[in-house]
Amino acid sequence: MVVQLSRPCVSSPCRHSLQCNIKLEPACSSTKLKASGSDEQDDGKLSLISWNVDGLDTVNLGERARGLCSYLALYTPDVVFLQELIEPYVQYLKKRAVSYTIIEGGEEGYFTGLMLKKSRVKLLSSDVISYPTTQMMRNLLVVKFRDQELCVMTSHFESCKGQAEERMKQLRVVLKRMREAPSNVTVLFGGDTNLRDTEVTKVGGLPSGVCDVWEQLGKQEHCRYTWDTKANSNKSVPYVSRCRFDRVYLRPAKEGPGSRMTPDHMALVGLEKLDCGRYTSDHWGIYCSFITGS
Numbered sequence: 001m002v003v004q005l006s007r008p009c010v011s012s013p014c015r016h017s018l019q020c021n022i023k024l025e026p027a028c029s030s031t032k033l034k035a036s037g038s039d040e041q042d043d044g045k046l047s048l049i050s051w052n053v054d055g056l057d058t059v060n061l062g063e064r065a066r067g068l069c070s071y072l073a074l075y076t077p078d079v080v081f082l083q084e085l086i087e088p089y090v091q092y093l094k095k096r097a098v099s100y101t102i103i104e105g106g107e108e109g110y111f112t113g114l115m116l117k118k119s120r121v122k123l124l125s126s127d128v129i130s131y132p133t134t135q136m137m138r139n140l141l142v143v144k145f146r147d148q149e150l151c152v153m154t155s156h157f158e159s160c161k162g163q164a165e166e167r168m169k170q171l172r173v174v175l176k177r178m179r180e181a182p183s184n185v186t187v188l189f190g191g192d193t194n195l196r197d198t199e200v201t202k203v204g205g206l207p208s209g210v211c212d213v214w215e216q217l218g219k220q221e222h223c224r225y226t227w228d229t230k231a232n233s234n235k236s237v238p239y240v241s242r243c244r245f246d247r248v249y250l251r252p253a254k255e256g257p258g259s260r261m262t263p264d265h266m267a268l269v270g271l272e273k274l275d276c277g278r279y280t281s282d283h284w285g286i287y288c289s290f291i292t293g294s
Contacts, residue, residue, distance in 0.1 A: 260293025
């Protein structure tokens, strides 16, 4: 696989076959974390993984994609939010993750994607919302489910410290759509936001009814940093950067069954090195589960 793409802002070597011996990571939770390799899941729960998979780094890309598939087999999430996909990565997932429907948020360069577990959720419609002033091909991917009053969204906000104004514009687009969704619809957003807390404050904070899942579950330190160059060596950078770039927001429905949806667990995933000596991505992934009340 030969791919030449560059990300607007920060690559590392190694080759080997991959054998995944993956363990559960510590969780922020209101009850005990449960993960299973089977499709048998509590109908009263919904689970997701959100992960920037760093497809722009093509070193060991197939092995790292295999690592992602191992986490999908372990946690069996109902919904998967992915950022920094490239077409070869998507083609690999289509061959290996056959129990999921894959929706792509773009066709060229790098883009976002959503995966829906076929046995649990059914696709009704998808839409890609452009950010009019992005310089980095960023957009918002929106998916609605059949037979469920649920809307899920993922995005990869503008990267780098100097792009705060554009990032805040993109955040406003997301929050507006969450706020204005029909009152009987639950909305979940997750992705690599590249946000700093000060930027959330500058847009007025999260609107009433929308919660940051990490905050809702107690702001536990071991779930805080999803971009952590102190712990993750995939990028060779001459500094330590620890940031909570990847976030999950929930707006429960204001009426009907969805009004009872609450965050239940959060854990970082991808903290184990693969046999090649690298991690699945330069970001940690986020696993979340929710009690749906249904």
